[in-house]
Amino acid sequence: xxxxxxxxxxxxxxxxxxxxxxxxxxxxxxxxxxxxxxxxxxxxxxxxxxxxxxxxxxxxxxxxxxxxxxxxxxxxxxxxxxxxxxxxxxxxxxxxxxxxxxxxxxxxxxxxxxxxxxxxxxxxxxxxxxxxxxxxxxxxxxxxxxxxxxxxxxxxxxxxxxxxxxxxxxxxxxxxxxxxxxxxxxxxxxxxxxxxxxxxxxxxxxxxxxxxxxxxxxxxxxxxxxxxxxxxxxxxxxxxxxxxxxxxxxxxxxxxxxxxxxxxxxxxxxxxxxxxxxxxxxxxxxxxxxxxxxxxxxxxxxxxxxxxxxxxxxxxxxxxxxxxxxxxxxxxxxxxxxxxxxxxxxxxxxxxxxxxxxxxxxxxxxxxxxxxxxxxxxxxxxxxxxxxxxxxxxxxxxxxxxxxxxxxxxxxxxxxxxxxxxxxxxxxxxxxxxxxxxxxxxxxxxxxxxxxxxxxxxxxxxxxxxxxxxxxxxxxxxxxxxxxxxxxxxxxxxxxxxxxxxxxxxxxxxxxxxxxxxxxxxxxxxxxxxxxxxxxxxxxxxxxxxxxxxxxxxxxxxxxxxxxxxxxxxxxxxxxxxxxxxxxxxxxxxxxxxxxxxxxxxxxxx
Numbered sequence: 366x367x368x369x370x371x372x373x374x375x376x377x378x379x380x381x382x383x384x385x386x387x388x389x390x391x392x393x394x395x396x397x398x399x400x401x402x403x404x405x406x407x408x409x410x411x412x413x414x415x416x417x418x419x420x421x422x423x424x425x426x427x428x429x430x431x432x433x434x435x436x437x438x439x440x441x442x443x444x445x446x447x448x449x450x451x452x453x454x455x456x457x458x459x460x461x462x463x464x465x466x467x468x469x470x471x472x473x474x475x476x477x478x479x480x481x482x483x484x485x486x487x488x489x490x491x492x493x494x495x496x497x498x499x500x501x502x503x504x505x506x507x508x509x510x511x512x513x514x515x516x517x518x519x520x521x522x523x524x525x526x527x528x529x530x531x532x533x534x535x536x537x538x539x540x541x542x543x544x545x546x547x548x549x550x551x552x553x554x555x556x557x558x559x560x561x562x563x564x565x566x567x568x569x570x571x572x573x574x575x576x577x578x579x580x581x582x583x584x585x586x587x588x589x590x591x592x593x594x595x596x597x598x599x600x601x602x603x604x605x606x607x608x609x610x611x612x613x614x615x616x617x618x619x620x621x622x623x624x625x626x627x628x629x630x631x632x633x634x635x636x637x638x639x640x641x642x643x644x645x646x647x648x649x650x651x652x653x654x655x656x657x658x659x660x661x662x663x664x665x666x667x668x669x670x671x672x673x674x675x676x677x678x679x680x681x682x683x684x685x686x687x688x689x690x691x692x693x694x695x696x697x698x699x700x701x702x703x704x705x706x707x708x709x710x711x712x713x714x715x716x717x718x719x720x721x722x723x724x725x726x727x728x729x730x731x732x733x734x735x736x737x738x739x740x741x742x743x744x745x746x747x748x749x750x751x752x753x754x755x756x757x758x759x760x761x762x763x764x765x766x767x768x769x770x771x772x773x774x775x776x777x778x779x780x781x782x783x784x785x786x787x788x789x790x791x792x793x794x795x796x797x798x799x800x801x802x803x804x805x806x807x808x809x810x811x812x813x814x815x816x817x818x819x820x821x822x823x824x825x826x827x828x829x830x831x832x833x834x835x836x837x838x839x840x841x842x843x844x845x846x847x848x849x850x851x852x853x854x855x856x857x858x859x860x861x862x863x864x865x866x867x868x869x870x871x872x873x874x875x876x877x878x879x880x881x882x883x884x885x886x887x888x889x890x891x892x893x894x895x896x897x898x899x900x901x902x903x904x905x906x907x908x909x910x911x912x913x914x915x916x917x918x919x920x921x922x923x924x925x926x927x928x929x930x931x932x933x934x935x936x937x938x939x940x941x942x943x944x945x946x947x948x949x950x951x952x953x954x955x956x957x958x959x960x961x962x963x964x965x966x967x968x969x970x971x
Contacts, residue, residue, distance in 0.1 A: 380634075511537045512561070
């Protein structure tokens with residue numbers, strides 16, 4: 366075994382996947398009580414010597430937010446704004462459901478404190494900071510972390526810095542909005558800052574626990590780039606799509622290699638399904654994501670997630686309808702067929718009973734699956750395998766429509782890139798439902814997110830609010846300054862080989878309340894027409910933010926990994942691979958593609 370290897374791990378709800386830079390892969394059952402234990406087990410099985418770099422995708426931040434297992438957080442904000450976090454946007458999560466409630470704020474009312482100070486919309490001081498209005502030690506008893514979010518601090522952070530220094534001097538862990546999300550919109554900026562403070566103690570302990578797993582540990586962010594573990598521990602709100610982002614980037618690259626720059630990535634694992642639109646070879650970005658019903662305003666890939674995976678539990682609801690998910694059997698006890706004590710039927714059980722998974726199939730760490738247990742679980746719940754598969758497929762079709770049809774993109778011109786342990790089992794059914802021309806199953810499809818993390822660039826993303834939306838003077842200088850700041854954050858020199866930097870503008874028409882990320886003000890009209898079906902060339906364009914991303918190319922590319930041998934197969938057929946199972950229905954044929962991919966098309970379309 367050679368020394369100094371580069372290795373990636375992706376922690377999922379059911380399995381933890383690992384990929385090495387010489388192409389070896391491993392899936393080990395996840396350990397929800399301590400996610401790092403499964404990572405260490407995988408490293409021990411793959412590496413006889415030291416690991417030079419561990420590139421890690423983690424679900425710790427996401428799970429802590431979903432399960433409300435974060436720190437006790439206090440919020441310090443401008444006088445009069447303590448309830449912004451609860452008032453939100455005054456919209457209803459479900460317009461016609463009178464019983465539904467918004468998620469409770471992460472900070473209860475008694476722990477929200479107001480300080481006397483105020484800036485105007487251009488960052489000018491209206492009311493100087495009164496330090497005597499800061500909360501006392503008694504008021505902060507029991508608080509583990511503090512979020513500081515002052516009005517318009519995205520334009521001028523002086524007051525926030527002063528407040529943070531005073532609180533940090535008392536020994537508190539302080540998160541400031543101008544360091545986490547320096548963008549306008551007070552509600553979203555406040556929630557993002559609070560989420561970071563809420564998650565930081567949990568994620569800091571976890572990532573510090575992995576520090577000695579390799580000589581260097583880097584972590585995947587939601588934006589699709591790697592940052593040092595120490596930096597990730599300080600900004601855990603940027604990790605909420607840590608694992609899925611790796612799969613999206615790798616899936617997009619495989620789609621382009623096979624002649625489909627426009628595609629949808631479809632990642633179905635044990636607990637959830639993640640889909641993302643790819644146009645022109647690039648995954649669609651998002652400036653904001655909803656996680657656990659809360660807006661997180663940080664750079665991200667625009668991944669849409671639903672609770673549909675191999676472990677999703679099937680049941681009959683009180684009205685007699687068959688429902689699948691979002692509850693999952695997860696890694697423990699897992700689907701009934703795992704033989705680990707699970708008794709409720711899942712999608713994996715249905716696939717096994719339906720013959721889409723071979724009866725002698727063996728899953729990593731589990732041994733041979735038990736079809737008898739799967740059948741008994743389905744019968745006990747009063748559901749059949751075909752019905753379970755039809756319902757979960759319908760749920761996933763809706764997710765695919767969300768990122769294509771609902772954005773004005775015709776899925777009939779998009780390839781479906783299927784990966785994850787369960788994705789290739791369902792992909793052809795989904796492609797048929799939406800008229801998509803082909804399904805691409807990348808090499809190492811079952812561990813593609815880990816492969817994408819292995820090959821991801823180091824990356825730094827920066828954003829700054831633009832104080833005068835209608836005045837575009839100075840934009841060029843602002844973009845150059847932000848680009849230089851992004852390169853400095855990356856530790857890169859200007860002109861360094863393998864390093865690139867890009868800048869964008871967030872623009873909107875005057876009077877609009879939403880914006881688009883574009884390369885230039887002049888290009889906004891065409892972008893608006895593509896996204897919304899119309900443009901107003903004579904209407905004033907406002908700039909609300911400037912963005913920059915600096916990237917350093919990874920030393921290993923996806924194409925460097927040894928190829929997987931694949932053969933032509935006519936459906937109906939099951940293709941069993943070490944990390945996933947591919948279902949080729951009747952009327953479909955699978956053929957070897959570029960970069961080790963398997964490309965599935967309908968016989969009539971060949």
